[in-house]
Amino acid sequence: KNPANQDQITALPGAVEGLASLLSSVDTSTLRHVTRAFANMAKGSANREKLCSHWPVVQGLSRLLECSDLEVRRSSSLALANLARHAACQERLCGEGELLLGLLGLVGGKDAESGRHAGRTLANLSRGVGNQKLLLAHDDALPTLTDMLLSPDVEIQRYGAGVFANLACDAGNPAAITANQGCLRRLTRLLRSEDAETARFAALAVANLACDTSKQAQIGGDGEVLLDLASLLSHDDVATTRHAARALANLAWDPANRSKMATMASVQQAVATLLVSHDVESRRYAVGAMANLLYRNIEHQTWLLQRPDTLRVLGALVVSDDVETRRYAARGVANLSRNATGREALSQHHDILRHVKTLLRQPDVEAKRHAQRTLSSLAPDLIERSSAVPVL
Numbered sequence: 001k002n003p004a005n006q007d008q009i010t011a012l013p014g015a016v017e018g019l020a021s022l023l024s025s026v027d028t029s030t031l032r033h034v035t036r037a038f039a040n041m042a043k044g045s046a047n048r049e050k051l052c053s054h055w056p057v058v059q060g061l062s063r064l065l066e067c068s069d070l071e072v073r074r075s076s077s078l079a080l081a082n083l084a085r086h087a088a089c090q091e092r093l094c095g096e097g098e099l100l101l102g103l104l105g106l107v108g109g110k111d112a113e114s115g116r117h118a119g120r121t122l123a124n125l126s127r128g129v130g131n132q133k134l135l136l137a138h139d140d141a142l143p144t145l146t147d148m149l150l151s152p153d154v155e156i157q158r159y160g161a162g163v164f165a166n167l168a169c170d171a172g173n174p175a176a177i178t179a180n181q182g183c184l185r186r187l188t189r190l191l192r193s194e195d196a197e198t199a200r201f202a203a204l205a206v207a208n209l210a211c212d213t214s215k216q217a218q219i220g221g222d223g224e225v226l227l228d229l230a231s232l233l234s235h236d237d238v239a240t241t242r243h244a245a246r247a248l249a250n251l252a253w254d255p256a257n258r259s260k261m262a263t264m265a266s267v268q269q270a271v272a273t274l275l276v277s278h279d280v281e282s283r284r285y286a287v288g289a290m291a292n293l294l295y296r297n298i299e300h301q302t303w304l305l306q307r308p309d310t311l312r313v314l315g316a317l318v319v320s321d322d323v324e325t326r327r328y329a330a331r332g333v334a335n336l337s338r339n340a341t342g343r344e345a346l347s348q349h350h351d352i353l354r355h356v357k358t359l360l361r362q363p364d365v366e367a368k369r370h371a372q373r374t375l376s377s378l379a380p381d382l383i384e385r386s387s388a389v390p391v392l
Helices: 003-011 015-024 028-041 045-052 055-066 070-083 087-094 097-107 112-125 129-137 141-148 154-167 173-179 181-192 196-209 213-220 224-234 238-251 255-261 265-274 280-293 298-305 308-319 323-336 340-348 350-361 365-387
Strands: none
Touching (some): 015 028, 028 045, 028 055, 028 070, 045 070, 055 070, 055 097, 070 112, 087 129, 097 112, 097 141, 129 141, 129 173, 141 181, 154 173, 173 181, 173 213, 181 224, 196 238, 213 238, 255 298, 265 298, 298 340, 308 323, 323 340, 340 350
């Protein structure tokens, strides 16, 4: 357990090899001691890559995940969970076929402690880009990972949500995940979890899944998910707020979700409130959500026009220092200008028009394009107003 001793043991010539040979012992007491030794040594970040590069260690620990002795299973799963914290070890570990079978068996087993270690290992392994497709390729993976989301153990639930947040990063995985209605339903229910980390990972998973435009309508469903995400916009945890805002921004791209959100006052107000957030990333996604909601959506455009203070905030963000926030805000104003009532309102907001015009002098091509769209839409109204001034 002493960190200094851990480093010294792994540095001794032949020490790792000698300990690895004991992983095939038939003596249960020996297996308990050696697996516990590897679990302790793998706590040190400097030791993880060294242990992982020695293949007999990985093979031996993987095989012992199915050992009949509970203590050996627990120590082996803990050792692998510690090894999987190292990024360089993640792909190496996932290349061991027995490992995945053993981990999936433990997370679905009766022992909560070894299930937690296995769940943490899977969550860490799923961070590796090459592993995300590999994990779901296994026949038993999706059903077992889905069961983690309903586990009575909070930690296993948390790791399950983390696994799906990582798996959803791979462009090919959202189709498989959303095809399993039970999986999607359980995952979105965790947005209401009282455990802050579980809710955070669930929000991240939904945000990543919603990057696939073909799945946005399905994820939005009957609108319950949209309401749950909106409730997270005022969460104490900043990361949770960011993920929920990004999820709503992505989901608002879909016309069916936009229509639902336009009838949900709590969603509209939560997004509007986040426009003045001190967190740049949360504010950026809120502006993106607002811009998407304003696209060809008369109901939401009307809602915004009835709140001049919120409109002024959106207009001020057109000159934000954050490039993406500036683009989203400019797009939101351009979308509003497509509506006759919106054009009339914007033509009277001189401060917003001034901000939009400054974009014409900016090097940002995208923001400039949105500004040109706005001014082009407003041109007839501006001409009409100027011609109404009597000639002196």
